[in-house]
Amino acid sequence: MAQSPQPGLAYMVREQPLGSTRHIRIVGVGAGASGLNLIRTLRLNLSDYEVVIYEKNADVGGTWLENRYPGCRCDVPSHSYQFSWRQKKDWTNFFSGAEEIGGYLSEVCDAEGMRDSIKTSHQLVSAQWNEKDGQWELVVRNLETGEDFADYATFLVDGTGILNNWKWPDVQGLDDFRGSLIHTANWPKDFDHTGKTIAVIGNGSSGIQVLPELQPGAEKLYHIFRTPTWVLPPRIQAWKVMGQAGEILSKIQMDAQENFSPETIEKFQSDPEFYREFVKKVEAEVNNAFPVVLTQSPVQAFARAKVTEYMTFMLGGNQELCKALIPDFPLGCRRMTPGHGYLQALTKPNVEVRRSGIKRFVAEGIELDSGDILKVDAIVCATGFNTSFCPRFPIIGRDGNLQERWAKETPKAYMSCAVAGLPNYFMFLGPNAPIGHGSVFTLSEHIAKYITAAIKKCQTESIKSLAPSRAAVDDYFAHITAFMPRTAWAAPGGRSWFKNGREDGPVTALHPGSRIHFFHMLERFRGEDWEYVYEGEGGGNRFGYLGNGFSTKELDPRGDSTWYLDEEAIVR
Structure with missing residues (x-):
């Protein structure tokens, strides 16, 4: 929907050819996978622009720079968890560790010459929309000097992601505990757990990964959680039996820890056809996971039975542990995590499982809801992140501060990428993005192309300026609300970050469909869903860009003015 020109204003033909550009400034926030993808996609598609990415950390990498707890690794296969345009052929493990992924992102940044576009140790403090000038007025803080300075952006792109604002558990007495209080997302490099009595709080992916790393050296380990979770068997085994990748997986060699053999890595490097087939088969398996979360599907019933069987076996048939750990809610209600060594660790004599809420922290340890006090030397909080989607800095648009809006109401976004009332503002992995559907690398590639197309x-x-209409956002949210009850994500009983840490409530973190469904949805820009303000006095003329009757396609001496003779009549 366009803003109509004011009556009485004379329209003047712009003396520029169709296809002419105006200079724009793009500011991105966050130099993780999304920020790097944004830089590359802008380079490939735009001219006459400048871009800067502000990154609060001292280096690029985002969550893979920050999260370095023992056992930290990705639960998406390495060969899916990479850019399609910068594939790595020497991944050491089928599921790579945090240091290797962080190193990969840093290598990509250097190889692609991106550091000139990134300002590390800089944090966006606030953003306010200036309607008259059609730009964002920004305040940025140099974290090395502590000084604030002003900047501006024609377009503001938020790539801060969702799993980076870590939080302590919501319990009393955090400051009362006298031992070592640690969050997995802020792991101290010098912490030695050997011989200590440790409590690990939380059984999400971080808790599942860190616990088996701490168990062997600990004197005593308490594992405390409120809600059980599904722990998957090794995916390689399942894919070999049932998946499309079975044949090619049988041609690679790995040890018990899923490290690739030197021979396999050499084959990846020397045989490009084999490598491409392997990558595509693994990617297809990742894409095929969606039917599992449809609660009425036969795939859900079959998979749930098999995972129950697996967990029971790995827990040694211990009825007490099985009762505490195996959920009674659908598979996928909480994030499904392959837990290498986790279930086995829980059967060890130095581990005690306590499925309980926490009343408070005390000087010597933890008081449970039952009144029991667990005396410990260290508390490891694998308690996740703030997944409310509320921005970490004020974003003040036409309807006020988005922080305040989303603190009071369910976050709603247009196709997870844009927000009503915030012109020229885009997001990676906003509300209802497919963050739990597979690799964020290829996901961010599709989002970057969509955002860049809108900017162009x-x-x-x-x-x-442009912004999605309130009506379009409301309609999209109505579809999400109607669809989600079909999925395990919305099932009651499973406390999940998909629902902002609640057992019940709207699913705000996941897309209403498969991963391919999301990619397909973003293929075309639905112009009818957006509100526009055109350049020129009184709102301008929507056809002012047609200009002086010529096209840049015929005036570019390097171009091909008969390109249409070589194109197929295929519409996407």
Whole structure:
């Protein structure tokens, strides 16, 4: 929907050819996978622009720079967890560790010459929309000097992600405990757990990964959680039996820890056809996971039975542990995690499982809801992140501060990428993105292309600003609300970050469909869902970009003015 020009204003033909661009400044926030993808996609598709990415950390990498607890690794296969345009052929493990992924991101940044576009140790403090100038007025803090300075952006792109704002458990007495209080997302490099009595709080992916690393050296280990979770068998075994990748997986060699053999890595490097087939088969398996979370599907029933059987076996048939650990809610209600060594660790004599809430922390340890006090030397909080989607800095648009809005109401976004009332503002992994559907690397590639296409439309069609309409966002949210009860994600009883840590409530963290469904949805820009303000006095003329009757396609001496003779009549 366009803003209509004011009556009485004379329209003047713009003396520029169709396809002309205006200079724009793009500011991104966060130099993780999304920020790097944004830089590359802008380079490939735009001209006459400048871009800067502000990153609060001292280096690139995002969550893979920050999370370095023992056992930290990705639960998406390495060969899916990479950029399609910068594939790595020497991954050491089928599921790579945090240091290797962080190193990969840093290598990509250097190899692609991206560091000139990134300012590390800089944090965006606030953003306010200036309607008159059609730009964002920004305040940025240099974290090395502590000084604030002003900046501006024609387009603001938030790539801060969802799993990076870690939080302590919501219990009393955090400051009362006299031992070592640690969060997995802020792991101290010098912490030695050997011979200590340790409590690990939480059984999400971080808790499942860190516990088996601490168990062997600990004198005593308490594992405390409120809600059970599904722990998957090794995916390689399941894919070999049932998946499309079975044949090619049988041609690679790995040890018991899923490290690739030197021979397999050499084959990846020397045989490009084999490598490509392997990558595509693994990617297809990742994409095929969606039917499992449809609660009425036969796949859900079959998989649930098999995972129950697996967990029972790995727990040695211990009825007390099985009762505490195996959920009674559908598979996928909480994030499904392959837990290498986790279930076995829980059967060890130095581990005690306590399925309980926590009343408070005390000087010597933890008081449970039952009144029992567990005396410990260290408390490891694998308690996750703030997944409310509330921005970490004020974003003040046409309807006020988004922080305040989303603190009071369910976060709603347009296709997870944009927000009503926030012109020229885009997000990676906003509300209801497919964050739990597989690799964020290829996901961010599709989102970057979508955002860049919208920016290019504005840059070449005399659009001063655009934002999704409130009606479009409401309709999209209505579809999400109607669809989610079909999935395990919305099932009651499973406390999940998909629902912002609640057992019941709207699913705000996941897309209403498969991963391919999301990619397909973003293939085309639905212009009818957006509100536009055009350049020029009084709102401008929507066809002002047509200009002087010529096209840049015929005026570019390096171009091919008869390109249409070589194109197939295929519409996407």
